[in-house]
Amino acid sequence: MNQPANATIPNQAPAAVAAVGADMFAAAVEAQAVPVERVDWKPPMEGTVDDLATVAADPLRRDANALAVSRMLDVQAMLVGVAPASELLGLEKGQFLHAGPPIEWARTAGPLRGALMGAAAFEGLVEDPEDAVALFESGTEVTLEPCHHRSAVGPMAGVVSPSMWMFVLEDPATGRRTYCSLNEGLGKVLRYGAYSAEVLERLRWMRDSLGPLLAEAVEAAGPIDATAILGQMLQMGDEAHNRNRAGTLMLLRDLAPHLVRSSRPAEDVAQALAFVGGNDHFFLNVAMPACKLALDAGRDIEGSTMVVAMARNGTDFGIQVSGTGDQWFTGPAQLADGLFLGDYGPEDANPDIGDSAITETAGIGGFAMAAAPAIVRFVGGTVPDALATSRRMREITIGENNRWPIPVLDFAGAATGIDVSAVCRTGILPQINTGMAGRVAGVGQVGAGLVTPPASIFPAALAALAERTRSRGAGA
Amino acid sequence: MTVEHVEIRPGAYADSVALLQVSRDVAATPGVAAAQVAMATDLNLEVLAGMGFTLPPASLNDMVVALRLDDEAALPAALAAVDAALAAARKGSTSGDTTVAAPRTTGSALRRAGGGLALVSVPGASALVEAMDALDAGSDVMVFSDNVPVEQELAMKQIARSRGLLVMGPDCGTAVVGGVGLGFANTTEPGRVGIVAASGTGCQQVLALLDRAGVGVSAALGVGGRDLSTAIGGISTMTALDRLDADPSIEQVIVVSKPPAPEVAAAVEEYAAGLGTPVRFALLGGDQPDITTQVEGLLADLGVAVPEWPTWGTPATATGGSALRGLFVGGTLCDEAMLLAAQSLGPVRSNIPLSPELALGSDLTADGHLMIDFGDDGLTRGRAHPMIDPTLRLDHLAKVAQDPETAVILLDVVLGHGAQADPAADLAPAIAAARGVREVPVVVACVGTSADPQGLERQAEALAAAGAEVHLSNAAATRRAVALVSGGTL
Numbered sequence: 002m003n004q005p006a007n008a009t010i011p012n013q014a015p016a017a018v019a020a021v022g023a024d025m026f027a028a029a030v031e032a033q034a035v036p037v038e039r040v041d042w043k044p045p046m047e048g049t050v051d052d053l054a055t056v057a058a059d060p061l062r063r064d065a066n067a068l069a070v071s072r073m074l075d076v077q078a079m080l081v082g083v084a085p086a087s088e089l090l091g092l093e094k095g096q097f098l099h100a101g102p103p104i105e106w107a108r109t110a111g112p113l114r115g116a117l118m119g120a121a122a123f124e125g126l127v128e129d130p131e132d133a134v135a136l137f138e139s140g141t142e143v144t145l146e147p148c149h150h151r152s153a154v155g156p157m158a159g160v161v162s163p164s165m166w167m168f169v170l171e172d173p174a175t176g177r178r179t180y181c182s183l184n185e186g187l188g189k190v191l192r193y194g195a196y197s198a199e200v201l202e203r204l205r206w207m208r209d210s211l212g213p214l215l216a217e218a219v220e221a222a223g224p225i226d227a228t229a230i231l232g233q234m235l236q237m238g239d240e241a242h243n244r245n246r247a248g249t250l251m252l253l254r255d256l257a258p259h260l261v262r263s264s265r266p267a268e269d270v271a272q273a274l275a276f277v278g279g280n281d282h283f284f285l286n287v288a289m290p291a292c293k294l295a296l297d298a299g300r301d302i303e304g305s306t307m308v309v310a311m312a313r314n315g316t317d318f319g320i321q322v323s324g325t326g327d328q329w330f331t332g333p334a335q336l337a338d339g340l341f342l343g344d345y346g347p348e349d350a351n352p353d354i355g356d357s358a359i360t361e362t363a364g365i366g367g368f369a370m371a372a373a374p375a376i377v378r379f380v381g382g383t384v385p386d387a388l389a390t391s392r393r394m395r396e397i398t399i400g401e402n403n404r405w406p407i408p409v410l411d412f413a414g415a416a417t418g419i420d421v422s423a424v425c426r427t428g429i430l431p432q433i434n435t436g437m438a439g440r441v442a443g444v445g446q447v448g449a450g451l452v453t454p455p456a457s458i459f460p461a462a463l464a465a466l467a468e469r470t471r472s473r474g475a476g477a
Numbered sequence: 478m479t480v481e482h483v484e485i486r487p488g489a490y491a492d493s494v495a496l497l498q499v500s501r502d503v504a505a506t507p508g509v510a511a512a513q514v515a516m517a518t519d520l521n522l523e524v525l526a527g528m529g530f531t532l533p534p535a536s537l538n539d540m541v542v543a544l545r546l547d548d549e550a551a552l553p554a555a556l557a558a559v560d561a562a563l564a565a566a567r568k569g570s571t572s573g574d575t576t577v578a579a580p581r582t583t584g585s586a587l588r589r590a591g592g593g594l595a596l597v598s599v600p601g602a603s604a605l606v607e608a609m610d611a612l613d614a615g616s617d618v619m620v621f622s623d624n625v626p627v628e629q630e631l632a633m634k635q636i637a638r639s640r641g642l643l644v645m646g647p648d649c650g651t652a653v654v655g656g657v658g659l660g661f662a663n664t665t666e667p668g669r670v671g672i673v674a675a676s677g678t679g680c681q682q683v684l685a686l687l688d689r690a691g692v693g694v695s696a697a698l699g700v701g702g703r704d705l706s707t708a709i710g711g712i713s714t715m716t717a718l719d720r721l722d723a724d725p726s727i728e729q730v731i732v733v734s735k736p737p738a739p740e741v742a743a744a745v746e747e748y749a750a751g752l753g754t755p756v757r758f759a760l761l762g763g764d765q766p767d768i769t770t771q772v773e774g775l776l777a778d779l780g781v782a783v784p785e786w787p788t789w790g791t792p793a794t795a796t797g798g799s800a801l802r803g804l805f806v807g808g809t810l811c812d813e814a815m816l817l818a819a820q821s822l823g824p825v826r827s828n829i830p831l832s833p834e835l836a837l838g839s840d841l842t843a844d845g846h847l848m849i850d851f852g853d854d855g856l857t858r859g860r861a862h863p864m865i866d867p868t869l870r871l872d873h874l875a876k877v878a879q880d881p882e883t884a885v886i887l888l889d890v891v892l893g894h895g896a897q898a899d900p901a902a903d904l905a906p907a908i909a910a911a912r913g914v915r916e917v918p919v920v921v922a923c924v925g926t927s928a929d930p931q932g933l934e935r936q937a938e939a940l941a942a943a944g945a946e947v948h949l950s951n952a953a954a955t956r957r958a959v960a961l962v963s964g965g966t967l
Binding site for chain 2 (some may be wrong): 022030041
């Protein structure tokens with residue numbers, strides 16, 4: 002019989018022993034001069050023991066997870082266009098997309114509320130954003146839908162309305178596409194729930210000037226490889242969630258000649274260059290749909306325990322898992338732990354919000370913290386914490402992404418493909434780098450920091466996976 | 478006036494062996510009358526209640542710290558001792574780099590080690606999950622854990638077989654691979670025999686006897702006590718046979734098992750007949766030869782003379798009483814002793830009875846002949862194996878010694894890697910105390926080799942000095958005990 006690589010050869014001592022459980026057995030092996038790798042084992046999350054066994058014994062699981070990761074890693078995310086949401090998504094007046102799992106107006110948090118109010122004014126549904134409250138309360142002329150349900154992702158409140166311009170990312174092998182709005186900058190911006198006149202003015206400028214300019218430049222530049230830029234960013238001190246400085250400048254480098262050659266007046270071009278160059282987060286809105294494009298390729302594989310989306314709407318934190326289709330598993334969004342702008346403090350912050358955790362879901366952001374020593378202080382950490390975090394995330398991921406190597410970790414690929422069962426086994430929650438929006442509608446950004454999903458959603462997803470395993474008549 | 482201090486530490490975890498050591502260290506602290514630090518399993522809660530502690534509600538994942546102190550003033554020192562002992566039990570990262578933490582799953586550990594064999598001894602309910610990591614990494618796995626549901630055992634073995642991998646266990650106490658002992662294993666010379674064992678202590682008996690006869694062992698692959706049951710169908714036994722058959726250094730294979738399902742035994746024997754290497758089956762059962770007899774047969778197959786199996790101590794003499802009381806740490810040794818004793822003495826009550834009507838109640842006492850396997854799942858849930866933690870057996874030894882009905886006490890002592898560093902240090906004084914009551918005969922099967930960390934001779938002599946009659950062969954020890962019950966000498 003052909004034996005697998007690590008099969009026991011009766012007369013040969015094992016090259017190494019991985020020991021989990023009572024230390025005395027590990028010590029006994031070590032005393033016989035065989036290298037031992039000891040597992041720091043702890044009991045799994047409460048109530049998950051039986052479901053873990055069922056899912057572990059699912060004959061589909063191993064190959065399903067390998068397929069999910071390989072499909073994800075095979076995706077090349079190319080920036081192919083910029084166009085209004087109405088054209089790209091068929092979004093009509095009164096239809097709004099938002100970040101996170103589905104939510105109704107009554108349960109929306111301040112930042113999402115503020116962003117929707119601002120977007121309603123921007124679309125001309127109301128004159129004054131304050132008047133939009135009645136519009137959304139009545140619910141007759143407006144609809145709310147998660148960005149994720151339309152192949153899109155939205156940072157923070159993630160509100161998308163028909164007139165907003167969006168990046169289009171495409172996987173050339175399959176033609177699949179994902180979308181994200183253009184980044185407005187920091188501070189008082191719609192995505193943080195601000196809706197003052199200056200916010201709406203900027204949105205109009207982005208609609209009338211920046212969007213069309215970018216569309217022309219991207220068209221002329223030809224597809225831009227976002228996946229490759231992400232790899233370079235990690236070499237240059239970005240983790241592509243809270244720090245996108247290198248990515249933004251690389252995008253600008255690719256677009257600048259075409260912006261200059263565009264049909265638009267030089268003054269418009271100068272404004273666009275200044276805006277993009279002065280906005281370190283501009284590339285985030287390309288990184289996010291690039292990550293979603295990759296993760297969507299890993300969706301809907303029966304038996305796979307890989308997380309394909311993590312998203313928050315400011316009230317709920319939700320995840321979707323490859324093996325459970327479009328089902329959301331939700332729990333209360335947590336408050337981030339971090340640093341505050343100006344006089345703001347923890348009492349001013351809204352719980353976690355945004356689709357941007359798609360970056361961590363894909364293995365960057367908090368997972369690649371070690372690549373971005375410059376931001377660890379901004380998000381309240383130290384360099385050793387960042388190294389430990391990136392290594393710790395390997396305990397809950399299925400694979401690593403060799404296109405996204407982290408130099409300081411000896412160029413190990415970013416930990417990729419969060420495994421629901423590994424989270425339940427270890428109790429290690431995904432680490433997310435995040436911005437903090439003000440709790441009250443209209444305030445805008447108040448800080449940035451670190452956050453994790455609510456622990457309960459992973460056992461809930463595991464239970465659903467186990468239920469499906471059992472209904473297939475498989476597993477122990 | 479003693480005071481009691483009980484606290485629950487939610488979410489703290491340490492394995493049962495580590496906690497045993499912690500409890501001992503704390504109990505030795507001045508001012509501490511009794512100490513038990515344990516995970517809040519049902520069995521441990523019972524033990525704590527038995528010690529007289531009043532316990533608040535606790536969940537399975539909580540740690541209980543229970544202290545009985547000479548007075549309130551002793552508390553801070555006792556708690557400091559708990560923390561120090563727990564810290565000592567905690568193995569930190571081997572690297573000086575504080576940003577590299579130890580792996581948290583078997584899969585992660587195998588990735589870091591670049592492959593190898595996995596050794597799983599977590600609580601049974603979590604064993605499958607760790608074992609599957611090994612199979613997913615293309616590695617064989619030894620599952621020491623007991624209390625693994627049989628359907629989980631079947632699932633992991635089916636997956637392993639489909640990938641050409643070997644699952645040793647669950648409840649696999651012993652294996653030797655390329656001279657490396659895993660779990661409870663004896664130190665033997667490498668050689669021309671391969672062992673497949675659905676029985677840990679049965680395997681150790683074979684290792685000990687072959688070593689005495691000067692025959693080396695290339696490998697002993699454990700398969701778990703249930704492998705030859707109807708539910709499992711000998712899956713790992715067949716894989717283990719394939720592995721040994723593929724090894725040209727092995728001339729002869731012996732399969733040793735607790736009583737198997739007859740149809741599975743037949744199927745595996747047929748499978749073995751198709752292999753190139755001759756296979757001898759030492760399967761315990763009503764009319765089957767005992768393990769020692771089978772090893773003698775194996776020696777004959779190899780053309781090696783059968784030595785005289787050694788004994789130590791003065792032959793015991795009967796002093797009254799009518800019942801044989803066997804207190805075992807080895808399940809197969811207990812099985813073998815029951816099968817042999819039942820032939821001449823009739824029914825033997827047990828917690829692992831030969832037939833259901835002979836089952837013992839939870840107090841583990843009965844009139845008449847009685848044999849207890851302290852290594853059985855029911856007595857190890859949430860606590861260490863009796864080859865590591867002898868407390869339960871020592872308690873029962875004192876009890877049966879005081880029972881005038883007890884005619885002979887039969888014990889086993891199993892040496893090797895993983896077992897207690899010096900079992901005689903606890904057992905010899907207990908035997909002496911038992912014999913102090915009325916010189917009740919104590920017969921011991923001491924299974925081990927001279928090269929074992931504990932040293933066979935040193936252990937046997939210490940037990941003999943305490944008044945026990947000591948044998949290397951469990952079958953020989955049992956026959957002697959039976960003869961003493963029957964009132965005579967052999």
